[in-house]
Amino acid sequence: MDPVRSVKIKGNTVPMKRRILVVEDEEKLRRVLELQLASAGFEVEKARTAEEALKVADRADLVLTDLRLPQMDGLELLAAIRRQNSQTPVIVMTAFGTIETAVAAMKTGATDFLLKPFSLDHLMTVVGKALEMRALRDENLQLREELGRRYAFDNIVGRSAPMQEVFATIMRVAPTRATVLLAGESGVGKDLIARAIHFHSPRRERPLVKINCTAIPENLMESELFGYEKGAFTGAMNSKPGKFEQADTGTVFLDEIGDVPASIQVKLLRVLQEREFERLGSNVTRHIDVRVVAATNQDLRAALEQGTFREDLYYRLNVVPMNIPPLRERKEDIPFLAQHFVTKLGPDTGNRVRDVTDAGIVKLMSYHWPGNVRELENVIERSLVMCSGERLDAADIKLEMAPRSRAQADQADRFLPDGLTLDQYEQDLIREALRRADGNKSQAARLLGLTRNALRYRLTQMGLES
Ligand SMILES: Nc1ncnc2c1ncn2[C@@H]1O[C@H](COP(=O)(O)OP(=O)(O)O)[C@@H](O)[C@H]1O
Ligand SMILES: [Mg+2]
Structure with missing residues (x-):
């Protein structure tokens, strides 16, 4: 547990030491505890009696108290603190042979106990654990509070900094x-963001035309984008405007721009620079007024280096770059997204689910989400169908097909799953290993019995690493 936490003071984030109140009447032990905690980076406050402690307990992040104290004892102090503020973690220290008092303390609301004599190492573990739990609870509280505040832009949900x-x-x-x-x-939401840009622009009443550059075969791309004249090619019975013309005075959304073939890249560059083009089979230059939003799921800079993407086009496109991090790098968005999808999809599935339990959220937050928000949406939708209660719980949430146990897998099962090639199966296993290793490649390699280099080689082949 980090002894320093950040606090917001008038909008500024300020690091502040966590404060531990040590309540111990025995001089020597008090001194040892103080030294140990201070050298671990905590701010330490001391009290010799429970009465003294009560005066300053409300500003402590954690209270460490002896149970046997001169007048008011530790148990009474604990009860008084619980009446004041139910959240502060309180750890009680008690001598061997008085385990019953430790149990009584736990019942009164102690967070944990230490049996004397204890090692300083053990002390630090117990303190760390208590603070960690406290931090988690604070976070949850904060999340709930923020749910009532702004956490979305139109229908785009996200509280994380990015x-x-x-x-x-x-x-x-x-x-x-x-x-x-x-x-x-x-x-990650690129389509959603492209739409938001269009609908917040002065062009909102004009067309938004999406072009998926992967979906169009190269030989049809020019005519799709820029249109054609009658007789331009066999079968061109009439002339037809292309997507850019359809989008005139509106917005063009070029999806998967990294997949545009070189022959089209030149023509796109001209549209971006001059806002002009010709239909296929025509020598009439047409002028248009379009706003371009492009999207890519590849690293275009790598494509630049390999020479598959034109540098001049890249710079024309990259006027306002927006990087949307994968969901696993902004897990704090998950509770909000989950609630959003429950609210959005619940009525369609015809059930009574209103929200997700804490355990459900924890399960969602500990997953790697290779398919990002789209995958989260699918998982929630699937889980809603399975859920019979009012709250989506961890058990309702199926993150993937449960792997069959080794014992169950008989000889007949020990072949490729239906419809998968060996390559696809290998890729699935690699993805699963990465997920289990939380993205750590060395660990994933170990799970697969590969060297790190062998894994990297396969990832490169899968296009997951350059
Ligand atoms: N921040 C978000 N808030 C709400 N829904 C989201 C968010 N990001 C993605 N989605 C949803 O996830 C799905 C995939 O998003 P999409 O924009 O198509 O991603 P991309 O274009 O990056 O592949 C869509 O159904 C979209 O509505
Ligand atoms: Mg998309």
Whole structure:
């Protein structure tokens, strides 16, 4: 447990030492405890009696008290503290042979106890654990409080710092015509953000045209994007405007921009620079007024280095870069997203679920979310169908297909799952290992019985590492 925590004072985050109140009548022990805690980085306050302690207990982050004290004893002190403030962790110290008093103390609301004599090492473990629990409870409290405040922008949910930054950037750039480049893994919300930019712009009444650059085969791409004239190619019976023309005075959303073939990259560059193009089979230059938002789930800089993406186009696109971190890097958004999806999807599944239990949230927060918010949405939807109560609990939440136990897997089962190739199966196993290792590659490699280099090689092949 970090002895220093951050507190907000008038909007500024200030580091502050955690304060521990030591209540011990025996001079020598008091001194030892003080030295130990102070050298661990805590601020220590001392009291010789319970009466003295009560006067300052409310400003302590943790109270460490002896049970046998001169007048009012430790148990009474504990009870008094619980009446004052139920949250402060209180650890009681008691001598061997008086375990009953320790039990009584736990019943009165002690957080933990230490049996004398105890090692300083054990003391630190118990103190750390108590503070950790306290911090968790504070966090939950804060989360609940914030739920009542602003945690979303339109339908985009996010309380984390990077998401707050995303909201601010949307507000800042929406009124302009500046080109925006959204970068982030699949499922982080790029589509949602592109829409928000359009609908907060002066173009909101005009068309928003999405072009998925992966979905269109290369030979059809030019005509899709820029249109064609009658007779431009066999089968072109009529002329047809392309997506850019359809989006005139509106916004074009170029999704998966990293997949645009080189031949089209040149033409995009011209649209971005000059706002002009020609239809296929025509020599009439057309001028348009479009705002471009592009998105990519690849690292475009790597593509630049490999020469598969034009540098000039990259700089034209990257006027306002927005990076949306994967969900596992902003886990504090998970409780809000989960609540959002329960509220949004609940009515459709026709059940009575209103929210998620603390245990449910903990389960959701400890998962790696390779598919990001999209995967979270799917998991919640699936769980809602299974849930019969009013609150989604850990047991209702199925994160993935439960792995079959080794004993159950008979010879017939020991082959590839239906419809998977060996490569896909291997990739699944690698993803699962990464998830279990919480993204730690050395640990994932160990789980798979691979060297770190062998794993890296496979990740590169999967496009997960450059
Ligand atoms: N911050 C968010 N708040 C609410 N829903 C979100 C958020 N991010 C993503 N989603 C939802 O998750 C799904 C995937 O989002 P999408 O924008 O399509 O991701 P991407 O384009 O990055 O793959 C969509 O259903 C979207 O509504
Ligand atoms: Mg998308």
